[in-house]
Amino acid sequence: MISGFASAIYKKYEGSAFELMADVVSSALDMAKMKKEEIDGLFITYLPGVFDGLAYPHFFTNQVSQYLGIRPKFAEVSDYGGASALAMLYRAYKAIRANEAENVLCIIGGKGSEIRLRGVTVDSMDKLHSGISLTPFDKFFRGLDEMNPISDYALVANRHKKVFKSTDEQRALIAVKQRFNAMNNERALYRDPLTVEEVLKSPIISEPLHLLEAVYPVDGFHAFIVSKRQSQLRDLDVLAYGEAHWPEIPAELNDIVYTPAIESSKRANFNLSKVDAFQLYDSFTITVMLQVEDIGLIEKGKGGLFFEENDTSYKGNLPINTGGGSLNVGQPAYMSGGVILEEALLQLNYMAKGHQVNDVNVVFLNGIGGWNRSHSVTLVLGEKK
Amino acid sequence: MKLSEIYSKYEEVLSKGNIPYIRCEDCGYVFFYPRHLCPKCNSSKLEILVSTGRGKVYASTKVFRKNEVIGIYGIVELTEGFRVYCNFKSDVEIGDEVMMSSIKVGDKYKLLAEKVK
Ligand SMILES: [Zn+2]
Numbered sequence: 001m002i003s004g005f006a007s008a009i010y011k012k013y014e015g016s017a018f019e020l021m022a023d024v025v026s027s028a029l030d031m032a033k034m035k036k037e038e039i040d041g042l043f044i045t046y047l048p049g050v051f052d053g054l055a056y057p058h059f060f061t062n063q064v065s066q067y068l069g070i071r072p073k074f075a076e077v078s079d080y081g082g083a084s085a086l087a088m089l090y091r092a093y094k095a096i097r098a099n100e101a102e103n104v105l106c107i108i109g110g111k112g113s114e115i116r117l118r119g120v121t122v123d124s125m126d127k128l129h130s131g132i133s134l135t136p137f138d139k140f141f142r143g144l145d146e147m148n149p150i151s152d153y154a155l156v157a158n159r160h161k162k163v164f165k166s167t168d169e170q171r172a173l174i175a176v177k178q179r180f181n182a183m184n185n186e187r188a189l190y191r192d193p194l195t196v197e198e199v200l201k202s203p204i205i206s207e208p209l210h211l212l213e214a215v216y217p218v219d220g221f222h223a224f225i226v227s228k229r230q231s232q233l234r235d236l237d238v239l240a241y242g243e244a245h246w247p248e249i250p251a252e253l254n255d256i257v258y259t260p261a262i263e264s265s266k267r268a269n270f271n272l273s274k275v276d277a278f279q280l281y282d283s284f285t286i287t288v289m290l291q292v293e294d295i296g297l298i299e300k301g302k303g304g305l306f307f308e309e310n311d312t313s314y315k316g317n318l319p320i321n322t323g324g325g326s327l328n329v330g331q332p333a334y335m336s337g338g339v340i341l342e343e344a345l346l347q348l349n350y351m352a353k354g355h356q357v358n359d360v361n362v363v364f365l366n367g368i369g370g371w372n373r374s375h376s377v378t379l380v381l382g383e384k385k
Numbered sequence: 386m387k388l389s390e391i392y393s394k395y396e397e398v399l400s401k402g403n404i405p406y407i408r409c410e411d412c413g414y415v416f417f418y419p420r421h422l423c424p425k426c427n428s429s430k431l432e433i434l435v436s437t438g439r440g441k442v443y444a445s446t447k448v449f450r451k452n453e454v455i456g457i458y459g460i461v462e463l464t465e466g467f468r469v470y471c472n473f474k475s476d477v478e479i480g481d482e483v484m485m486s487s488i489k490v491g492d493k494y495k496l497l498a499e500k501v502k
Contacts, residue, residue, distance in 0.1 A: 135418075136418075137418040138493065139492065139493050140395070140399075140417070140419065140494050140496075141470060142493050143489075143490040143491070143493035143494050143496075144470055144471070144496075145448065145472050146456065146458040147448045147450070147455075147458075151446055155445065155446050155460060158444055158445065158446055158479065159443070162479045203449065204447075204449050205448075205449055206446045206449065208446075249470070251417075251443075251469055251470050252468065256444060
């Protein structure tokens with residue numbers, strides 16, 4: 001079902017986001033041995049500011065198609081932030097199966113540097129551009145001193161510590177274990193060995209979360225071509241899928257320590273003992289801790305213990321974020337979905353040079369999106385049934 | 386009630402430093418972030434009330450920029466049963482009792498919580 005994919009990531013790309021996007025699409029087309037005229041469906045995800053620091057709220061899929069020179073039969077924005085990549089892959093897969101398209105292009109990425117260098121985050125775009133509202137309640141919500149998304153995740157980390165007695169060392173251990181997986185991954189920006197002490201000595205951004213527990217926003221794109229066409233890649237299928245959306249402002253959630261991954265994974269309803277590797281969204285260490293609990297790898301509250309007791313390296317009993325995750329590869333355009341999806345495909349195609357898991361037939365992915373963790377998408381990929 | 390009426394009542398209460406909230410007369414749900422229909426049961430029978438301002442810290446974090454604290458951000462649960470985002474005036478812990486107030490910042494409102502000694 002996936003006949004080509006490609007990526008390019010830079011700490012800072014000097015050219016335009018459109019240029020980098022088109023180059024990555026070309027590489028994916030090359031792998032699929034496909035001409036761009038054959039693309040007849042388009043999915044893209046987008047956050048204001050990630051295309052060269054500008055906002056493109058006006059017919060964005062049109063602007064992308066104009067630059068690429070394609071005339072798809074349908075073109076849609078997937079608006080789940082970090083969870084978009086997995087959702088668009090599934091939508092593309094459904095479109096192919098329904099004969100609505102032959103070859104669907106999915107694009108995720110942009111430039112994080114443009115926003116990073118202005119000292120704001122993608123979730124405070126209203127401080128950069130006028131006329132942007134982030135909630136229907138901004139008059140009563142946006143007057144605060146915060147640094148979302150990290151400050152909101154910090155609230156969850158602190159509450160998790162209080163309610164479940166998880167520790168800073170346990171979260172740091174997640175960063176350390178992911179770094180081990182990154183050490184031989186040529187795509188990773190960060191490959192030096194890392195210790196728990198070093199994580200805890202790095203500057204605090206929003207307590208209890210440290211700099212080395214957070215992704216670094218970078219410039220880059222991922223492109224995936226979903227198609228019926230046979231290619232050099234393994235013929236994969238969607239073995240399970242589920243999504244869940246909790247739109248609430250977290251102050252109105254019953255309990256902020258749960259994520260919608262608890263529901264999306266339930267909807268996917270896949271036996272975890274059949275999984276060979278997990279790719280779990282890693283915007284922050286706490287995000288990974290919450291997901292191992294919410295997808296059911298361990299009971300709620302014991303995510304820290306889980307990492308103490310299991311070997312999550314690519315050689316381990318429960319491989320998680322086998323390429324080091326976006327904590328080490330970098331987070332293009334404030335969304336890590338492309339990073340985890342690409343790593344799943346590298347593993348399934350035995351292309352994960354230096355960090356290949358043995359005998360990979362099933363990869364379980366979970367994506368999380370939104371400053372308030374609203375969106376969760378669970379996707380299980382494996383050999384065609 | 387129109388949303389605009391809710392907004393003007395909210396502004397009236399907030400400008401005096403107090404915390405307004407909405408109670409659904411049908412299902413009893415209480416909430417701060419204004420909607421003209423109950424987000425739980427869709428009822429339009431809503432009343433705007435003024436909170437006592439007393440509550441407890443539900444979650445908090447100290448936010449840093451270049452190793453300097455730029456704010457203490459978090460969520461308070463008011464005694465009436467609803468939760469709001471706010472900034473804290475000083476360091477707090479989960480469960481601490483606080484008193485809430487509000488100030489206007491530009492065209493927006495900031496809710497502030499102060500630890501009750
Ligand atoms: Zn109601």
